[in-house]
Amino acid sequence: MGRSVAAMITAERLTKRYGDKTAVDAIDFTVRPGAVTGFLGPNGAGKSTTMRMVMGLDHPSGGGVTVNGRAYRDLPAPLHEVGALLEAKAIHGGRSAYNHLLWLAKTNGIPRRRVDEVIGLVGLEAVAHKRSGGFSLGMGQRLGIAAALLGDPGVLLFDEPVNGLDPEGIRWIRNLIRSLAAEGRTVFVSSHLMSEMALTADHLLVIGRGQIIADTDMADFIARNSAAYVRVRSPQSGVLAEALRDRGWRIGRDDDGALKVEGATPEQIGDVAGSRNLYLHELSVVNASLEEAFMRLTADSVEYHARTDQPVPAGV
Amino acid sequence: MTTSSILTPPASIPAPARRGDAGGARLTFGRILDAEWTKIRTVRSTVWTLASLFVVSVGLTALICLAAAGDLGEAGNDEPVGAFVTWGLMFGQIAALVLGILVATSEYASGMIRTTLAAAPRRWSVLAAKATVVTGLLLVLGTLTAFASFLAGNYFLDREGIGLSLGDGDVLRAMFGGGLYVAVLGVFGLALGSLMRHTAGAVTVGITLIFVVGNLVNLVPGAFGEWLTKLMPGNAGSAIANVESFNPDLLEPWTGFAVFAGETALLLAIAGWLFSKRDA
Numbered sequence: 018m019g020r021s022v023a024a025m026i027t028a029e030r031l032t033k034r035y036g037d038k039t040a041v042d043a044i045d046f047t048v049r050p051g052a053v054t055g056f057l058g059p060n061g062a063g064k065s066t067t068m069r070m071v072m073g074l075d076h077p078s079g080g081g082v083t084v085n086g087r088a089y090r091d092l093p094a095p096l097h098e099v100g101a102l103l104e105a106k107a108i109h110g111g112r113s114a115y116n117h118l119l120w121l122a123k124t125n126g127i128p129r130r131r132v133d134e135v136i137g138l139v140g141l142e143a144v145a146h147k148r149s150g151g152f153s154l155g156m157g158q159r160l161g162i163a164a165a166l167l168g169d170p171g172v173l174l175f176d177e178p179v180n181g182l183d184p185e186g187i188r189w190i191r192n193l194i195r196s197l198a199a200e201g202r203t204v205f206v207s208s209h210l211m212s213e214m215a216l217t218a219d220h221l222l223v224i225g226r227g228q229i230i231a232d233t234d235m236a237d238f239i240a241r242n243s244a245a246y247v248r249v250r251s252p253q254s255g256v257l258a259e260a261l262r263d264r265g266w267r268i269g270r271d272d273d274g275a276l277k278v279e280g281a282t283p284e285q286i287g288d289v290a291g292s293r294n295l296y297l298h299e300l301s302v303v304n305a306s307l308e309e310a311f312m313r314l315t316a317d318s319v320e321y322h323a324r325t326d327q328p329v330p331a332g333v
Numbered sequence: 334m335t336t337s338s339i340l341t342p343p344a345s346i347p348a349p350a351r352r353g354d355a356g357g358a359r360l361t362f363g364r365i366l367d368a369e370w371t372k373i374r375t376v377r378s379t380v381w382t383l384a385s386l387f388v389v390s391v392g393l394t395a396l397i398c399l400a401a402a403g404d405l406g407e408a409g410n411d412e413p414v415g416a417f418v419t420w421g422l423m424f425g426q427i428a429a430l431v432l433g434i435l436v437a438t439s440e441y442a443s444g445m446i447r448t449t450l451a452a453a454p455r456r457w458s459v460l461a462a463k464a465t466v467v468t469g470l471l472l473v474l475g476t477l478t479a480f481a482s483f484l485a486g487n488y489f490l491d492r493e494g495i496g497l498s499l500g501d502g503d504v505l506r507a508m509f510g511g512g513l514y515v516a517v518l519g520v521f522g523l524a525l526g527s528l529m530r531h532t533a534g535a536v537t538v539g540i541t542l543i544f545v546v547g548n549l550v551n552l553v554p555g556a557f558g559e560w561l562t563k564l565m566p567g568n569a570g571s572a573i574a575n576v577e578s579f580n581p582d583l584l585e586p587w588t589g590f591a592v593f594a595g596e597t598a599l600l601l602a603i604a605g606w607l608f609s610k611r612d613a
Contacts, residue, residue, distance in 0.1 A: 074451070074613040075612040075613070090454035093360060094358045095360065097358055099451070104447070106443070107445050109439060111376040121452055123367045125364065125452060126358040126359070164448065168358075
């Protein structure tokens with residue numbers, strides 16, 4: 018049978034409080050099938066707490082979250098519906114990878130040959146019967162992914178899957194995540210790195226201080242935030258703006274009154290100014306990176322700021 | 334995007350026969366039990382704790398009987414001979430407690446508890462499956478240990494002509510009682526480990542409670558102290574595992590065992606209630 022249309026994660030007013038501190042603050046979101054939904058936020062924003070609540074591991078203080086229309090603990094055979102990689106190396110170091118997957122398979126009546134299949138899938142055949150305590154972080158991550166895929170679930174959660182991996186491992190996980198979504202599965206991936214999300218996610222949920230601060234299509238987000246522009250300062254900026262607008266370029270204003278010209282190269286702008294005998298005091302290309310867009314978005318919601326930009330006055 | 338993956342091209346994920354369809358593959362208690370049994374038999378710590386339970390109990394029983402048989406055989410001896418044939422269990426039982434604790438706490442140390450609960454979110458069933466596995470394993474090994482201890486210790490007593498017979502009702506009761514006692518002690522450890530989620534802490538509290546406090550309450554004066562001594566888990570429970578006791582004030586074997594089983598059931602119920610309430 019194909020993937021059910023209902024294979025999704027839905028949170029409504031989902032809340033988690035620890036004492037008087039609110040880690041997740043009444044958030045609403047939906048994670049849909051056939052796409053990778055990136056869950057982006059700075060450390061401590063509530064990503065892992067939210068994912069643990071999806072998995073029924075942490076109890077919400079308010080609201081709720083369902084997977085395929087049910088609370089996680091009401092799923093008749095959870096591993097067949099949801100697979101998760103929540104933390105690297107959450108395995109007993111004395112047990113082999115094979116035996117780890119074997120007990121896991123037994124809980125949900127998954128046949129033994131599927132254990133061999135997923136071991137092959139993540140490339141752990143050579144070490145499957147060795148004690149997992151000696152595994153590198155990358156191998157532990159592969160074992161975690163094998164566990165997530167064991168029941169061939171329609172919904173997958175990955176919490177910071179590329180953390181601490183080497184470039185090969187990172188590329189492997191990216192490809193895997195993309196292909197799982199391409200098969201029609203619901204894929205929910207958290208990260209604190211915008212650059213990582215830009216490469217893997219189709220849809221973006223940005224969380225900061227426990228609140229959803231953006232719920233947007235990835236392509237839209239990139240289009241809106243990554244455009245480069247040319248910054249132009251001129252004592253005759255009004256005339257210059259008029260002249261540039263005549264050429265069909267979009268003109269904006271920076272906070273200090275400088276012009277932001279989109280769609281033109283510095284050479285073209287310089288030529289226009291020269292042809293009209295206008296003075297230029299600055300002509301520079303500004304590349305707004307996605308990372309900066311993300312920083313701006315979450316600037317108010319970062320839990321712990323490093324105070325390097327503002328030296329503390331002496332003698333205070 | 335590049336498709337030349339390093340190890341395995343993940344483009345095609347082989348799927349099992351039932352694809353995303355949970356028909357027939359439901360979470361059942363039997364399956365959780367099977368998984369818990371697989372867990373306990375696939376780590377070396379199980380083998381080590383069970384081996385030390387057996388070796389310490391049998392070895393120390395043989396040693397004390399070898400050492401004491403001569404004195405016990407002399408006329409005018411008033412020591413209870415029956416207390417010597419399972420003497421080593423007094424120390425071997427620590428391994429049973431530790432095994433039970435580890436079944437709970439080792440999952441918290443590694444974070445594996447979250448894998449367990451993602452696969453089996455019915456927490457009461459998970460705890461019940463763990464208790465069943467611990468009980469079954471220790472019941473068998475405890476009984477074997479008691480018989481081996483008896484055979485080893487009684488060999489030296491026999492040489493002095495004061496040996497006991499397996500046909501004796503109290504002896505046979507103590508043999509199976511040894512299995513019952515360490516089985517419940519293991520579950521006591523499981524409950525403690527589940528409450529505390531920390532191996533070293535749970536082992537310290539467990540040993541202190543059963544072996545140290547159990548003896549110290551002797552010092553509490555009056556009838557209150559007497560009853561406290563009778564009701565302490567280790568004191569109440571261990572009588573069933575001994576042919577005779579050094580302490581004549583303890584509860585009768587079956588009464589004491591019932592008290593110990595009740596205390597353990599209460600502790601397990603509290604552990605289960607907290608297990609289902611707390612964040613994993």
